[in-house]
Amino acid sequence: MNPRKLLRIARWEVQKNAGGLDRRTVAITVAVIVLFGAVSPLIASGGAGLEEDIYRVSVDEDSQYYGVAADDPKFRIVDGGEQALRDGEIELLIDGSAIRIADTRKGSAAFSEFRDSIQAYNNEQLAMESNQTAAFPIQVTVEFREQSAPGRDNGSSTGGETTDGSDGTDGGTTDGSDGSDGDGTDSGTGDGTDGGTSGGTDGGDGTSDGSAVGSATPPLGDDEISGSPADINPPFPFQSLVLAFVFVIPLNFLIQAYGSTMLSERLNRRGELLLVSPVSRLDIIGGKTLPYFAGAIAVEGVIAAALYYIAQGGFGGAISLFAITPIVLLFLSATFLGAMFARSFKELTFITVTITVVLTSYAFVPAIFTDSGPVALISPLTLVVRELQGEALSLSAVAFSTLPPFLTAGLFFGLGSGLYREEDLFDQRSITGKVLDALAVPISRPYHVGIMTIVLIPFVFVSQLLAIALVFPIARGSPEIGQVLILIVVAVVEEFAKSLHIYAAHSHNTFERTRRVAVVLGIASGIGFFLGEKIALLGQLVGLSELDLARQALQGGNVPEGPVVVLFLFAPLALHVVTATISSVGALGKRRRYLAAVAAAIVVHLVYNLTVVNVVA
Template identity: 45%
Template sequence: MIRRASRRLRRVVRRSRRVGRVARWEASRAAGGVDRRTLLAALALLIVAGGVLGAGAATDVVGLDVDRDVYRVGVDPASPYADAVEAEPALTAVPAEEATLGSTADLIVREVRAGGGDGPAGDPAGVLVRAVDTPKGEAAAASFREAVEAHNERLMAAEPNDTAAFPVTVTLRYAARGSALDDGATFGGSGSDAGDVSDGDGGGTDGSGVSDAEGGDSSDSGTTDTSGSTDDGSGGAGNDGDASGDGTAGGNDAATGDGGASDGSSDGGWWPFDGGDGGWWPLGDGDGSSGIAVPSIGGGAFGADTAGSPGSITPPFPFASLVLAFAFLVPMNFLAQAYGSSVLEERTNRRGEPLLVTPLSPTEIVAGKTLPYVAVAAAVTALIALVVGGGPVSVLAVLPIAATFLAATFVGAVFARSFKELTFVTVAVSVLLTSYAFVPAIFTNVTPVALISPLTLVVFDLQGEAISVGEFLFATGPTAIAAVLLFGLGLGVYREEDLFTQKPVTRKFLDALAVRLSAVGESVRESPPTGIAARIPGRIRGLAAVAFLTACTIPFVFVAELLAVAVLFALPVTVSIPVLLVVIAFVEELAKSVHLYAGFERGVLARTDRVALAVGLASGLGFFLAEKATAVVQAVGLTELYVGRAAFGSVAGVSGLSPLVLAGLFFAPLVLHGVTATLSAVGARRDRTKYALALAAATLLHAAYNFGVVSLHG
């Protein structure tokens, strides 16, 4: 036992030493490729750009207004509305006498004087707006209204009489329903009203109230003192932790002694931030002064900013965290490009051949080539995390994304015939992965579906929110598995006969799939089994491989279906649901049968109907089992979404059914997957056209079944 373990250990050490050697070689080559001159040139470009932008910002010609001057407004230059138009970038003023609606102006603004007529005396009593009767006119009118609102806000800000300019102060807080039934106190804390603190639960609250408010003040320039006193007033209302607690003030919560401690921790109100900086969105995790916290958006989002006027309320949206999370993705694209070049360069002029004939296995070569890039990704990610204030969780969450970027690029580089083809593949990979990572993160605070992207964890981390192990695994697991599977796919063709030949991407893809299959049926070529496969009896080895390969497609099916949901989301439900059902059926049918087609084409599977039947059923079974294994999805509440329910099938609402029906419902997908996969397999064993037709038929059958399920569940 011990001897075997030590032998295994020695083998691992030997392998890792080999991998390390390849890695060192790759790193030195990469450092030679992107040499110092290149880096200096890139740096110089960036410095020039920074200088130009800086100078531009100083002279005020720079502004990221993509909508600058898109609407033309005819307005009298003497009118006060001209100022409003002037200040809005999207609007450009055209003198009223030159403006003709439709040709030189989209909108004509005329003010109405109180005394009648257009005399200069007095303030305008109203305004008349004439817009062209097109969508553009409407958009221009809406934009103009916003411009006037913004203009009024500026007027009021300059007003000496603060009470008249801002007659309303608003304090916004978020609370869970039913979290605080001991009220009166909860709403006592309105604004600077000191009296209400004494409305609180007890004397103990008062003390903490004062210190809390001070804590908030010191870190967030007074914006939170209203929130601070709201919290303290409520005492046991359970909202303590978030708005008030920065470092020192946090301690006060425990000292309130109002018996609300358990409350505070259990129903913790809105988002149990650990160490907020006093703002509603504690983005930095320190006290707001360390690192690049994002105070402007962070503090303002609460709505209780210095003016506290209604205009300052901002809906909860983790904008700043999202922008910062995006920063993690940008270097991935550069890294993937360099990595792809490196792999493809091995393949041109048979450069990689000497390496292949060494005792190194393809896996070791690829691992060694990849390692430096993973290391760079980790280093860059850690650096970014340090700058934007993310923790180790951010780094750990981004690494699977980096691995997937590299894995997809690896597959692309192994399949591509030329640099040009690789560019297209790399761009496709970047776009798809970036949107897969980024888009769900936008809905971080809205739905649990957001957790399918590891980037959501980064947003959570930047917000200082706690992340459970389960959430972490759910978010990073599929991405990591996808990366491993992609590397496996590419490694299948990392051999001489595929690396140095020019084949279309699709044929290489079929090769890569066929490599993973074992022979089924008589008179087919068979390679001696290795590894785990050798322990499986020959008869079912081939079928097990088929089922396993089908199961491996699940993460990709999952991603493809989510992307379909996202893309089709824009359509009205009456269109999107049927289209979605067909698309999903197609994705699943393709996943179940494309490797069967590859097997028949490459001669791994015998071209008989009996074999087709067997592998079809095996594939269906593999898919069924893998799909059931991913029922975790439902635990996270993905099925709450209507569209999500259509995509992933629902087990909700079956409680009232008899066990027999339930069993039928449970096994119905198995029958379906078996039947449709067999149908495609029978087509695939003949030729490409038959396969396409059979796939289409299977898709329709599957879609009809899905439609039945959706309408059954309502």
């Protein structure tokens, strides 16, 4: 690759596209930028009030509940009586100390929300008391911590850990109460704790008359005033997630332009002049990609700096920019490969929409679980979210989040560059035919099959990580279903990754169509996959193997201890060799025979995985 030639091609690309911009396109671009600038501060400041005036309540101004309804934006105070309640014009009717509820689902929801509002209102009134010791006898400090990876000391979670002789239990609770009840729950840490407050005391009966502190006493099944620990919920980074999503939106527009310019080189042989010029295909690909990559990084850099300033009130965002870089490359590389497959702009549109959906899911869905454990680190956007929250990031977390998409982007560019030659660039084969061409081009010797299998490992790894993120919510509700789903996905992805390039090589008559050759290719692919799957060891750096779901999906990266390590070395090797050989033999025939062989290999793989999971369990 010649930098001077690459930059010259990049300059041509910029000049060509800049000259093709009309006023309408410029106006739309400016409007989108202005929209981003207007929406980002709104999101950072709390966003629009989506829950304002949801429920209607009729209450007199002299009622003790008037302040509750007036302070909570979810409730709108209106005039009405029993007839209005029956007609559905109001959800709640408050008459003295009695609360009447509309006989609707919305009425029940309003009642539940009003009860929570009463508790919050009482706590606010207590917080304004001059004697805070009397208002809140027990002070609880809660620190939310991420699960530690193996080899690191697990710190205390909520309020420290109790020592021997403490009245508390593991987890930081003691016999002292928060003043809301007398069973001693929801309390602070007791004598001898390490991280909470000391001197936990009995809360007595824990009851309190709301009128004594000027607050409402809810007639809703209990007479207690909830202390602040009842309002503690694990943090959910909704605003930071929405802000992080702003990083992905420009990429969806970028790949439309990039895919179009790459496909235009293939239509009517427009790219033939560059192919016959004294430049390499890497110079051409790099030169045509560089302006889009540089433009994306510039836009993302501005977004990163602006959002960091909004969220933290200072200058920063370097980690966010680094984290979004593999996402940019992943979008560009997948679009480049798709442009090499497509025969028309109609097919390219279908491909880019698919890329948008899949890669947006990969980037965004895992970040939803930012505070639920290491599964969130599957997505580089988690690094963005955590930087916006002001959290520290370890080197292992950064490597785990960014290395797989970096490698996958390199794989996509490599496969696409193999098709960037005259005999393939202007060929109008179907998408499936182009996929086989891309896989078959690098293979000319049997050992190339094993190398190609290793090269495909990053794609397999990213696919499995995405599957873990998507199945994770299901697994939390039903572990058995989640386990079966993830094992099926693992078996399907791995078996196609081990055999599809073998089928492509046979379809191009690269090797003799004999069973002996098929067995040799299967063994080479199985060994290559066994060696390459050790990239899954990255999962242990961030504690991903602590999750049952991830441990089942990334079995090749889970190193056991003791004599079992021998089985760890040889059992997966035997599995990959056997299943790859089954598929390789099937690849000697037509498509139906190959798919039947792959299905058989998937069944064998699935039975093996289920057996291993059950034995380990």
